[in-house]
Amino acid sequence: MAQNITSRKENYPQWYLDVIAAGQLADYAPVKGCMVIRPAGFAIWEAMQARLDRMFKETGHMNAYFPLLIPEHFFAKEAEHVEGFSPECAVVTHGGGKQLEEPLVVRPTSETVIGHMYSKWINSYRDLPVLINQWCNVIRWEMRTRLFLRTSEFLWQEGHTAHETYEEAQEETLRMLEIYRRFQEEYLAIPVITGQKSAGEKFPGALATYTIEAMMQDGKALQAGTSHNLGQNFAKAFDITYLDRNNHQVPVWTTSWGVSTRMIGGLIMTHSDDDGLVLPPKIAPVQVVIMPIITGDENQVQLLEVAENLRSELSHRLDPLQIKVDGRDNLRPAEKFFHWIQQGVPVRVEIGPKDLQKSAVMVARRDLRDKQSVPLAGVSDHVIQLLDTIQTDMFERARSYRDEQTRTAKSYDEFKQILESAGGFIRAHWNGSADVEEQIKTETKATIRCIPFTDNLEPGVCIVSGEPSTQEVLFGIAY
């Protein structure tokens, strides 16, 4: 077992940090709450970006870039927004050696500056919809930080759209939520629950916030992405109006939606094991590593040749950049194994003298730590199929774990007991009141993760107040 990683059982938070260190994904920056994303970690982010960016563009969005610094008074324009964000804003007060006339806020999110620009760009219904996304960094001054999950600076994308009608905005909000769901489930192999945030948990300034909620291996919930229908709140605050089809000047309807580098944390805590990182093939920067087992000078040339041949064979069917041959001869085989294991590479092909004699190679899958001999002639097919199997298996394992850790509470007592003994998600009836939500949070630390979208709405009674409830909502202790 890994020597440099605390087991999950022993100390889950420490395990998480150890996996990141062992995989060389990130390191602490000199400024509290900030992190350096190292090449191995950034490659994962780039893979996420590439895929999502394509999905955004396939649905008609284009990328743009808005500035990091925002005039402070912009935030004051939307009451709920300023109240929600001002405690966590970093503010620039000096520039060029002088105190600034007006302080500049380092963006915690860009609704305000984008709203300002949209009011200039949108004049007529013919200008709508506006479908823009930006990839950038934001700063939120956090009291307690954790690598990837919560850092003062993080990378994300924020989509900002403007529409003619409420219905169109709502459709867009849900369309993007669905893209997030598909991305998480199909690429990251992370099962998520989609639903709406309660009033208490929604984005400051939004009409409604929708979310995808994932469950980590310790039973805690992770909000993995959000999509907001902003209604006309920002349109009114920033005077984003247009001449409609009836020749009336009216406010637009806007949306915003985002996912961040937090997804990397979710990826780690969904799939990784006590040996380190485990990555699903569809997002792994390196999908296959081919490793000649060099034990002396005799076979070295031949081993490398077989490795290179396999690489070129696989290159026709995979992205050549996602195949690595580790021909280093200064490391012992064991050290190389552990290196790639801790990088989470899904498939490892080992070629040693013993294999050559049998015209075979050893093929190991990272997710199950399983290894078998495969005839050289069929390796390529085997690897391609194995990548596919791993992707499916990882998702299914995560989903069945999530389902096993999701329970229903019929009473508040039962609710508390489940939280204490097992954790995980709890479905329970709730009367929709903010007071009850708050009471549960104070007494148990559990929050409403979302009001799930569901076809079968079963009425019941609130576990706290006993009042009627239209459906069960999803509770959990969140990261």
Added chain:
RNA sequence: CGGGGUGUAGCGCAGUCCGGUAGCGCGCCAGCUUUGGGAGCUGGAUGUCGGAGGUUCAAAUCCUCUCACCCCGACCA
């Protein structure tokens, strides 16, 4: 901001009570031997002991002040 803790080599720590001039493990570098699941031996490099002031012949160690970070609570993608 409350409660608790820690600052000594790249990392993890001992040394502090009882002052005497810097140590262990891992890592790093070199060489040799090794090499199918985290190697062995030999040699080597590395420190303003968090910072400032003080007491003393002498301070990592005692005194005063200060800074930073970590953990636990209240806010959050």
